[in-house]
Amino acid sequence: MEQNEEKVEEIFVQEGVLLLSGPASHIEYMKLTGTLYITRYEKHENEYSTIFIEWKPNENLTIDSDIQDQEWAVVNTVEKRTRTLSGSLIPEEANRSKYLRVNFDTIKSFKVANSGRKILFNDGRGDVICTFSFQNGNSTCFIASLRQHIKTAPSRRDKNLYIVVGEIGNNDKQIETSFKTLSLFPDDHNYMWSFVKNFQHRPYETTMEAFAKVTNIGNYFWNYYFLEYLIVYNERPLDDETKEVLNKSIIAIESATTTHTQDDYEVVANVPKLPDRKDCPRSKPLTKEQWLDLQNCEGKIEDVDGIKLLIFRGGVTPSLRKSVWKYLLNYYSWESTQKERDQVTKDKKEEYYRMKTQWMTMTKMQEDNFSDYRERKSLIEKDVNRTDRAYDFYAGDNNPHLQLLNDILMTYVMYNFDLGYVQGMSDLLSPILYLLQDEVDAFWCFVGFMEKVLSNFDIDQAGMKEQLQHLHTLLAFTEPELSTYLDNHDSGNMFFCFRWLLVWFKRELNQEDVMKLWEVLWTGLPCQNFHLLICLAILETEKRALMDNNYGFTEILKHINELSLKLNVNFLLNKAEGIYRQIEEATHANDNVRDIVGLPKLENGNMDSPNTASFTYLESSADHASVNIDTNEVSYERGISNSYL
Structure with a gap:
């Protein structure tokens, strides 16, 4: 039999996705973690659609090394890759049953639960096609990729339920992307009416701020689609007066702004010019002499603003970082004396080891009954084993510094259990531990860093x-x-x-x-x-x-x-x-x-x-x-x- 080659484009790839439910043929793979794909096949004569949702358990799965090393990054959720299959859709006949494949045409709705970490697909007859649980983050990027190919509308009865209303054509994709990019209409519908009110009082400014980015759509079609968008995606109907205000406001910019095309991209004319840019040269790093000169006899920093300015201008001399970073990361107060800092060090050390003891003395039965803790522990072990291994400090097997990295992150789970551990945190901790080379100091400086970037996670x-x-x-x-x-x-x-x-x-x-x-x-x-x-x-x-x-x-x-x-x-x-x-x-x-x-x-x-x-x-x-x-x-x-x- 002649073998035909088929190219498969991986539109979306995300690891750490658990299969909670699916076809009976996949029951042996339930509760297993795997990789979730959105794929497009170049040819499919026997299918209604060429785009599928696919899932495969991690067993015997080979992952691109760059992708594996950056699971938490957006690159693994949106970068498109191409693979070639010969003879069948699945390269290994023995592995065919491991793949779960769902044709886009069979999906009639999907529901998001558990703060975006769980998603259920329905077939329109009340049956669940499959359910996935996202272990590393949530389904936000997955749904964003999904919506590039199918039109959805939120259910009036359940804000977490989305009805599939059709496929997205080229024109729809362009306009949909523009609206989604602008994030014009958050879930709070009051925002929409505040937006309309602004049109009435300052139509030109409001229109420019919100829609200047969408410049390649005909005015008539643009107005029509905009009004249609408001009606479909907002439960509150628009009255005739509001529609008239919107139409007038949008048309008003036509005479005020012009655009011209240059090599496939739009250039907005009459944009005010920015002031001339100043050169802001860098200076030398903060020295030990400067650091000591700005402390009094009790060891208290007398000119905090001056210190920060010197650091901003040139950084910190490497040999001085161990001391200065503790201030920058709120381990020590800038106003503290040496005596007060000695006490802080003692107190912080005791507190750290109390928290570390909590997870180190946890029994196997406790872990078995504590799924959140167990999942976080597993994720930390996985991330630590590949964090900065190219550096000598973390290289080799049984590296004690990797164990410290693991212990600090596990203790942070006990310190902030609401957040726990999210991929990317090991990257933030690694340079801190490398510099301080002290478990307790590194932990509390990491805590200070996390306070600055907490919203990232x-x-x-x-x-x-x-x-x-x-x-x-x-x-x-x-x-x-x-x-x-x-x-x-x-x-x-x-x-x-x-x-x-x-x-x-x-x-x-x-x-x-x-x-x-x-x-x-x-x-x-x-x-x-x-x-x-x-x-x-x-x-x-x-x-x-x-x-x-x-x-x-x-x-x-x-x-x-x-x-x-x-x-x-x-x-x-x-x-x-x-x-x-x-x-x-x-x-x-x-x-x-x-x-x-x-x-x-x-x-x-x-x-x-x-x-x-x-x-x-x-x-x-x-x-x-x-x-x-x-x-x-x-x-x-x-x-x-x-x-x-």
């Missing part, structure tokens, strides 16, 4: 979504051309920046540069959310590479991931601070932009006073490293980052 990913939205808002203000390009290339959701934000560029920089960047960010200077401006600095630098090559989402994601270990931290800090200065001085920056970076609102083009934020520049001197800003630079010079070490 929300079970519903609300914190990450908000940061990605904020990043898009800032990009639309500082680089509207690139922002529009991303919107038009299915990338306006900024998911390709997910890894940057989740673990603060841990995977993008070498160990030394990671520590330098983190200590600068921990100062909170020069503004809140400065890490988002680091993202802007990278995106601005890569702008031409992305746009000139006409990259779509998959290519953008690949390009961004390939920047790992090629970035220069001093260059990025210089550029990011320059971007902040431009936002600070821009009189056309709206309140939303200014609020993201913690600037006061503008009133009649002037900053409110006396609450105006201030930040002091250091005068230029021979001690500073001047970094030239080149917006076309893609490959960074490595020498600058080591100039003071």
Whole structure:
């Protein structure tokens, strides 16, 4: 019999998914963890659809090493991969029964439960096709990928139940993506009516803020679809007066804004120009002499702001980090004396070992009856065994530092059981343990770091979504051309920046540069959310590479991931601070932009006073490293980052 080759595109891949229910033929695989896919087959003569949901248990499963190493990252949930099958859909005949395959045509509805960690698919006759439980995070990215291929509408009776109303065509995909990217209508329907009210009072500004990104749709069709969208996705009907306001407001922008096409992307004309960018050179790191000079006879820091400014400007001398990081991560209070710190160290040590004893003395029967604890313990063991193994500090079998990494993370589960452990936390702990090489100190500094990034690990990913939205808002203000390009290339959701934000560029920089960047960010200077401006600095630098090559989402994601270990931290800090200065001085920056970076609102083009934020520049001197800003630079010079070490 002739063997036919079929190409299979993996649209979505996510590990750590438990099969809770399914066909009778899969009963032996129930309660097993496996990998969930959304796949597209190039040809299928006997099926109604070419797109399927697939699941396979982890047994005998080979996973791409890069994907396996980054399960928590968005790359494994959206990056498309292609495999070739010969003769049948399943490469190994003996493994065919292990695959659970569900044709999209058979899905009539699905229900999300347990804060997004569980999803049930129904066939429309009241029967459950299959049920999955997401062990590593939740189903948010999976559902987002699902909705790129099927239209859904929420049930009026159950907000967690979604009815499948059909497939998504090309036009639908473009418009749907635009709306989803903009996140115009949160679950709170009161937002919608506040939105409409703003139209009545400031139609031009409101329309521009919300819809400037959607520029390639005819006005008539745009108005029609917008109104239809409001009616379908909001339970409260629109009256004629509201419809008229919306129509007039949308049409009003036609004469105020023009666009032109340039090489497949939109360029918005008449965008106000940002102020000239200042060069913000880096300085030398904080020295031991400076550190001691700023302490009194009792060991108390007398000029906290001055210390933070020095750290922001140049980081910390490596030999001094063990001391300074304990302040930056709230292990010690900046106002504490040496005597008070000695007592804190004693108290923290006792508290740590009390919590560690709690999990170390847990019996097997207790673990067997405590599924949440058992799952977290298993996930920690799995992550620890592959955290930074390329570094000598964590290399080799039976490495004692890996055991410390494991013990600290297990103790954190007892410290914060509501959160427990989420993939990515081991990446944040690793440099801290490497530096301090003390179990107790590393734990409490890790606790301080987690307090700063806690929202990154929300079970519903609300914190990450908000940061990605904020990043898009800032990009639309500082680089509207690139922002529009991303919107038009299915990338306006900024998911390709997910890894940057989740673990603060841990995977993008070498160990030394990671520590330098983190200590600068921990100062909170020069503004809140400065890490988002680091993202802007990278995106601005890569702008031409992305746009000139006409990259779509998959290519953008690949390009961004390939920047790992090629970035220069001093260059990025210089550029990011320059971007902040431009936002600070821009009189056309709206309140939303200014609020993201913690600037006061503008009133009649002037900053409110006396609450105006201030930040002091250091005068230029021979001690500073001047970094030239080149917006076309893609490959960074490595020498600058080591100039003071």
